[in-house]
Amino acid sequence: MTQKELMRRAINLAVENVANGGGPFGAVIAKNGKIIAEGVNRVTPNHDPTAHAEVMAIRSACSKLQTFDLTGCDIYASCEPCPMCLGAIYWAHLDRIFYGANQHDAAEIDFDDAFIYEELAVPVKDRHKQMLNLLPEEALAAFEAWKQKTDKVVY
Numbered sequence: 001m002t003q004k005e006l007m008r009r010a011i012n013l014a015v016e017n018v019a020n021g022g023g024p025f026g027a028v029i030a031k032n033g034k035i036i037a038e039g040v041n042r043v044t045p046n047h048d049p050t051a052h053a054e055v056m057a058i059r060s061a062c063s064k065l066q067t068f069d070l071t072g073c074d075i076y077a078s079c080e081p082c083p084m085c086l087g088a089i090y091w092a093h094l095d096r097i098f099y100g101a102n103q104h105d106a107a108e109i110d111f112d113d114a115f116i117y118e119e120l121a122v123p124v125k126d127r128h129k130q131m132l133n134l135l136p137e138e139a140l141a142a143f144e145a146w147k148q149k150t151d152k153v154v155y
Contacts, residue, residue, distance in 0.1 A: 001033045006076045011100055013040050014078035021045050027053040028076040029061040037061035054085035058092045070094050079106050082113045
């Protein structure tokens, strides 16, 4: 499939998902023009704030390919990924991100995530959500165990 065909598939998934009770977002993960996985926004039907289209597509692709590393794959999202999805895309090592509508278009229909982008630039002590560093010395025990582990799978 061409890039435009893959994007049209993501857009069609988004439109269909609205009719099926989900949010107006769709995503396709492809490798060499072949669809590996698809996802749609299921936040409200699944009662899961992380069930964004991109995350659902990543989960599906990783499950199908039995890997957490999607290097060599691209993602086609009907809208510019939010900060959470962007983080997931980077962690999944997807090569490229293609998107249709942008974050400003999403804000026009009350999907405004600008406050999250802004919050990430604010020092931890000044954020709107209170963040408290609790038992940091004890928490480092897990990191020390990881550092000493000889058979770890690095990601």
